[in-house]
Amino acid sequence: MVLRLSSLFLRTLREDPVDAEVASHKLLVRAGYIRRAAPGIYTWLPMGLRVLAKVEAIVREEMNSIGAQEVHFPALLPREPYEATNRWTEYGEGLFRLQDRKGADYLLAPTHEEMFTLLVKDLYNSYKDLPAYLYQIQNKYRDEARPRAGLLRGREFIMKDSYSFDIDDDGLEAAYQAHRAAYIKIFARLGLEVLPVFATAGAMGGSKSEEFLHPTPVGEDTFVRSAGGYAANVEAVTTVVPADIDFTDAPAFEVMDTPDTPTIDTLVAVANQMAARPEGPWEAIDTLKNVVLAAKLPTGERQLVVLGVPGDRAVDFKRVEANIASHLEVGGEVEIEAATEADLKKHPTLIKGYIGPGNGLDHAVLGSQGASGILFLVDPRVVSGTSWITGANEAGKHVFGLVAGRDFTWDGTIEAVEVRAGDPAPDGSGPLETARGIEMGHIFQLGRKYAEALDLKVLDQNGKLKVVTMGSYGIGVTRAVAALAESNHDENGLVWPRNVAPxxxxxxxxxxxxxxxxxxxxxxxxxxxxxxxxxxxxxxxxxxxxxxxxxxxxxxxxxxxxxxxxxxxxxxxxxxxxxxxxxxxxxxxxxxxxxxxxx
Amino acid sequence: MVLRLSSLFLRTLREDPVDAEVASHKLLVRAGYIRRAAPGIYTWLPMGLRVLAKVEAIVREEMNSIGAQEVHFPALLPREPYEATNRWTEYGEGLFRLQDRKGADYLLAPTHEEMFTLLVKDLYNSYKDLPAYLYQIQNKYRDEARPRAGLLRGREFIMKDSYSFDIDDDGLEAAYQAHRAAYIKIFARLGLEVLPVFATAGAMGGSKSEEFLHPTPVGEDTFVRSAGGYAANVEAVTTVVPADIDFTDAPAFEVMDTPDTPTIDTLVAVANQMAARPEGPWEAIDTLKNVVLAAKLPTGERQLVVLGVPGDRAVDFKRVEANIASHLEVGGEVEIEAATEADLKKHPTLIKGYIGPGNGLDHAVLGSQGASGILFLVDPRVVSGTSWITGANEAGKHVFGLVAGRDFTWDGTIEAVEVRAGDPAPDGSGPLETARGIEMGHIFQLGRKYAEALDLKVLDQNGKLKVVTMGSYGIGVTRAVAALAESNHDENGLVWPRNVAPxxxxxxxxxxxxxxxxxxxxxxxxxxxxxxxxxxxxxxxxxxxxxxxxxxxxxxxxxxxxxxxxxxxxxxxxxxxxxxxxxxxxxxxxxxxxxxxxx
The missing domain is CATH 3.40.50.800 (Anticodon-binding domain)
Structure with missing residues (x-):
């Protein structure tokens, strides 16, 4: 059917929509592909739907080609399965919840691990039924705090989500690699540059995980890469941990008056003066700043955490959010913010500007065993034997030469500070550089978390019940349309790659x-x-x-x-x-x- | 791709699911096409999805062939447009409502008239842009009080909904006929017998309307048809109205003692005794029963209504619900139930078993002008000059020979009583017979209701702004899969028509x-x-x-x-x-x- 502009339901606009910041959003609206229905919620016009259908067809073909079978789940789902995995709570405000006329709780599904797990449990019962790869191309819902950039971060959007079910870890690895290969083909066919980067699993749980990032300056995700081929999103980068230092001969720490040094900058200035003194041993030590954060748990509780980090590194809240869950013994999405004055008032042992991990092992302030009782985590660079200038828990005083492992302990280490261009790649492949990207896909080795929570077991070769291991794999389909527009336009408009052109x-x-x-x-x-x-x-x-x-x-x-x-x-x-x-x-x-x- | 049963995600069941009552539901579950996720909410397995895709493709082709253009709206929509047309309230409990994290009201759309109207308003501004036919194939949500029969009445389901936009009534009629013809083709290609029947517009508003019913004993809709070709759903049947009767010579009414006659049956027995007396004039008159109903309005209010209907006809609540809105000056879905003792207690002039429309024009009880103030509607058979035995508003007394138009008045007429096999078709095409069917499609001439509410105007040939006139046309796509299964099975299982077979x-x-x-x-x-x-x-x-x-x-x-x-x-x-x-x-x-x- 020839698309005749005399009757096509299409009107182009000369002006950018007022709410649009990125090129894809501006152009998809101006060229008549989409219209906004509500914040983060879009209507597809005929041209947009044609592009979307082509993207979906490519995704479908490649999923079918690895033996994945298509199903289709409801978007409106009952609370119970998500209760069983605790995600009803863990998703926090990001979940659209509602009740039916009888008062039963429902949600608009943000992702479908639970339902796929239950479906396989319903149909299958033997290792002979596995592996099984299932997928759907379907509407997802997330109540984003800041829907932005048109289709790039919406509240109703289309995802291809697939799930693998295997009897053992080798099977899961094979499923993961099959999906990884399919994803590389899909993005190549779409004409969309992507880079697989190591990622954290976030609220999904599980272990191995990679994101497929489309590099672009408008991307929300910061990632790093080395010339030697390492790539990871910033949340997932691991610090090169220095070796422990023998502290046998380290001098004893010394508490000094450091009036008017409530900030690192003022402290560093004073420390430099100290270092310049001929009599002191402190010429070469770094500052350790102890940052008080508040973790907003999915349960609604607010828990304080102190992070001990090198004084010259800022805390990266997104990295903290990605890595703190295991320390809190709470799953799900944790929101991190700076502690407020009100938070600090509840803990009189914390003296702002002079907080330290304790003046010695026998009178610790921080840490779950300390006077404050507050969880105390440190940067991975804080290894045994490192020596620090830090707060003395007394106004106007700092302690010099406090040695980690000798003079203070901690509850755990955490990847929490900013990653900088020039930091070494953890695999030794050279210095890192930073870039921005859009997350186009994400593959996870979930492992047995969902199967255990929902009791998905099959009989193994020996007739014994065994918990199934799972993978979860997503592609943002509507987001792909936006990313294609973002990377294929000039000052006059869109420039579609042939495979997806309307x-x-x-x-x-x-x-x-x-x-x-x-x-x-x-x-x-x-x-x-x-x-x-x-x-x-x-x-x-x-x-x-x-x-x-x-x-x-x-x-x-x-x-x-x-x-x-x-x-x-x-x-x-x-x-x-x-x-x-x-x-x-x-x-x-x-x-x-x-x-x-x-x- | 060959579908190999060794790996196909399919397990057949020997037993019917416990919650299934109709064959399509039993067989679609047993044969591995669908699974229940929640009441009225289903998951599509690979075989089901194949059938669904074939049904959708046929619908899409025929819609495209009449020049309709496909778009796709969100399912999650803001309250405001539905507020403008009052449907936010009118839909009552049938609407899934929710709030986002900021407390803004949203709904899961049950149908999209508002959004299509606003979209055309956004893109078009001239009569030259019209006619426009737009459609989508999309998930709809209705919080049914009684989801039943598997896919036949679900709470999340797929509809094809289309909308026509025209500058004048002739255009609307052409759009309506184009859709009607396309629907007939679609159902023929699907291999699904349907009968277009006259319908009421219900909550949609508008005037001309037909349903496409698939005749089957498991259908929820009762309809009637005559050998001469008339067909209507029961709600829409109109009574053949008798001519007025000259009451110049009619005898005066007479109040009589009729103790112990609180029901029509007891009254009829007494009336028969009366008629047997040689001195009375009352041998040939009928009883008029006055039934007190409670209308539950979409606003949550409860309004009493009295219906005066021939004593031998039961009130059909669905017919009342379909036809009462215009009398209530309230749009939307009204639920009707029998008045309770508590309702009656509030109106002491109503004496149960002896309620009448008044003993004469000068001391009326019923009607908006009467002592009770309650709206009084009568069956269309109650025309001027008809004479009735009815309640005398006094315990143990009835009035004989009360003449309509002489001795009592009413606020309006309503199609409210049961339609019976043998009743005459309104078009004179013979006696009616009743049958049951499933509503597969519905076409409406909406007229200007939505365009007026949302201010959709375009410039006409004379450069003047004119309100657009609209039609609305729906097909239940998931329901079609169920209806196909319902009408194509035997005792061993499903028997798919070739066009939709998996x-x-x-x-x-x-x-x-x-x-x-x-x-x-x-x-x-x-x-x-x-x-x-x-x-x-x-x-x-x-x-x-x-x-x-x-x-x-x-x-x-x-x-x-x-x-x-x-x-x-x-x-x-x-x-x-x-x-x-x-x-x-x-x-x-x-x-x-x-x-x-x-x-």
Whole structure:
């Protein structure tokens, strides 16, 4: 069916929508692909739906090709399965919850691990039934605190989510690798550059996990990579841990008056003065700052945590959020913020600006065993034998030469501080550089967490019940459309890769003579008969200028102009991406276009 | 891709699910097409999804063929547009409502008139843009009081909904007829018998409306039809109204003692005794019973209404619900129930068993002008001049010969009583018979209700702003799958029509010899190369009996058995619907099957 602009449900806009910040959002709205229905919730217009359908088809084909089978779950689900895995609570405010007319609790599913687990439990009971790979392409719901950037972070969006079920870890690894390979193919076919990076599993639980990031400056995710091939998102980067230091000969710590040094900068200035003294042993030691944070638990509770980190490194709250759950003995998404004055008042042993891990082992303040009772975690660089300038838990005083493992202990270590360009990659592949990206996909080895919670067991080769191990794999389908727009546009509009373009060829008639329209109709009909998808600007009263700018905005890969040249038997064929144009004999143009489109 | 039963995510069940009452529900679950996730909420397994996709494709093709353009709206929508049309309230308990993390009100859309209206308002502004037909195939949500019969009445379900936008009534009529014709084609292609019947518009508002009912005893909707071609759902049937009667010579009414006659039956017995007296004039008059009902308004209010209806007709609450809104000056869905003792106590002028429309014009009890102040509606058969035995508003007394229009008045007429087989069709096409059906589609001429509420106007030919007129057209897509199963099964399982079957051919190997499996593989490969969809029961250790019963349960139209006959060079080809089977030479079977499938 030829898409005729005279009747196509499409209106282009000259102005950017006021709420749009990124190019994909601006252009998808301006070119008539989507419209906003509510914050983070979009309507798909006919052109948008065509692109979306092509993306879905590629995803579907590659999932089918690894033997994954398509199913379709409801979006509206009862509370109980999510209660069993504790996610009803753990998801916190990010979950849309509602009640039916009888007062029963429901949710709009943000992801479907529970339901897939229960379905496999319902149908399967033997190791012979495994492996099983199941997937769906379906609406997901997340009540984002800050929906942004159009389709890039929405509240209703389409995901392909798949799940693997295996009897053992080898099976899970094979399923993971099959999905990883399929994802690489999918993004290649979409024409979307992605980089698999190590990731943390976050609220999903599980162990091994990689994100597929599309590098772009508008991405929300910061990641790092080394020239040697290491890549990880910032949450997942691990610090190169120094070796322990023998502290046998380390001098004893010394409490000193350091008035007016409530901040690291003021302390460092004083410490430098100290170091300049001929009599002191403290010329080469670093400051340890003890940062009080509040963790907002999914249960609604607020728990204080102190982080002891090198004074020259800022705490990265997202890294803390990604890595703190195991220390809190609480699953789910934890929100981290700086402790408030009110928080501090409840703990009189904490003296702002002079907080330290204790003045010695026998009168510790921090740590679960200390006077404050507050969990005390340290940066991985704080290894046994390192010596620090830190707070003395007394106003105006710091302690110099406090030795880790000798003078203070901690409850655990945590990856909590900012990663910097130049930090070493953990695998020794060189210094890291930072970049930004959009998360396009995510693959997880979930392991047995969900199967255990929901009691998914099958009989193994020996007739014994065994808990199944699972993987979970997602691709943001609507997000992929936005990322494609983000990475395929110029100042005039969208420039779709051929595999996902809403049409193959855009015919533009410039002029009013009937012969032009007749020639265009003939080309359109012939192209369609050859399986080419044609958009045809047949609007009789629209100027050539408007038609050209609409064509550039809409972004179909090949534009054919039927205009003055027709009198000499030629039409112009223009490549939207390169801008290259050539006159082609009108009776050769169909053949040329078929070759161009089919590659 | 050949669907191999050894790995297909499918398990058949020998037992009916405990919650299933109708055949489609039992068989779709037992044959592994769907699973229940919550009341009225279902998961689609791979086979179910294949049938669903075929139904959707047929719907899509026919919608495209009338020039309708596909879009896709969110399911999660903000309150405001539904507030503007009052449906936020009118939908009552049937609407799933929720709030986001900021406390803003949202709903899960039961239908999308508002959003389509706003979208057209956003894009279009001239009569030249019209007509526009838009549609989507999308998840809908309704919090049914009694979800039942599996997919037949669900709470999350897929609908195709389309909307037409026209500048004038002629355009709307053309849009309505185009959709009507497309619907007839769609159901024909699906192989689903439907009957277009006149309907009421219910909560949708609007005027002309027809339902497409699939006749089946398990249908929830009762409808009537005449041999002469009239068909209407019971709510929409209109009574043949008798002519007014000249009451100039009618005798005056007479109040009589009728002790112990609180019910119509006891009253009729007494009336018959009266009629037998030689002195009375009352031999030929009917009883008028005055039934007190409570209307539960969408606003939550409870309003009493009295219906005056012929004593021999029961009140049909669904008919009352469908027709009462205009009398209440309240839109939306009204729920009707019998008045309670508590309701009656609030109105001491109503004496149970002896309620009447007043003993004369000067001391009326019922009606908005009467002593009770209660709205008084009558059956259309109560025309001016009809004479009735009815309550005298005094315990133990009835009035005989109370003449409508002379001795009592009413606030309006309403289609409220049961329709009976044998009642005349309103168009004179003969007596009605009753039947049951499932509503498969519904087409409405909405008119200007939504466009007015949401201010959708375009410039007309004279440059003046004109309100657009709309139609709304729905097909229950998931419901169609259930209806197809309902009308295409036998005692052994499903019997899919070819157009929607999950596969074209089901190969069954009976026996363990390698040659059988090799032959089956060869047939499967050749069929697939010819575009035939193949299901192949390649399970090596499953008995022939189980394979046969699974094949019959699953319901693929053609079953091919590769078994003992192969030694003589034949396989058995069996038609699932007729049970006819024939031996076919193995080297001719592919050609035969291609011909069978392609018709």
């Amino acid at each position: 049409a193959d060829v855009h015919l533009v008639v410039t002029g009013k003579q009937a012969e032009l329209f007749e020639a265009a109709e003939k080309i359109a009909t012939e192209l369609e008969a050859r399986g080419i998808e044609v958009m045809y600007d047949d609007r009789p009263k629209v100027s050539a200028g408007v038609k050209f700018s609409d064509a550039e905005l809409i972004g179909v890969p090949t534009i054919v102009v039927i205009g003055r040249g027709l009198a000499e038997g030629v039409v112009e064929v223009k490549d939207r991406a390169t801008g290259e144009a050539a006159n082609v004999a009108v009776d050769e143009v169909v053949e040329l276009l078929v070759t161009t489109v089919n590659g | 596969a074209d051919v089901h190969l069954v190997v009976t026996g363990k010899q390698a040659e059988l499996f090799e032959a089956a593989e060869k047939i499967a490969t050749e069929l697939e190369a010819r575009g035939i969809e193949v299901m192949y029961d390649d399970r090596p250790k499953v008995s022939a009996g189980v394979k046969f019963s699974d094949a019959e349960l699953i319901g693929v139209p053609t079953i091919v058995v590769i078994g003992r006959g192969l030694a003589e060079g034949v396989v058995e080809v069996k038609d699932r619907a007729t049970g006819e089977a024939a031996n076919v030479a193995v080297d001719e079977v592919v050609e035969l099957l291609v011909t069978t499938v392609n018709g």
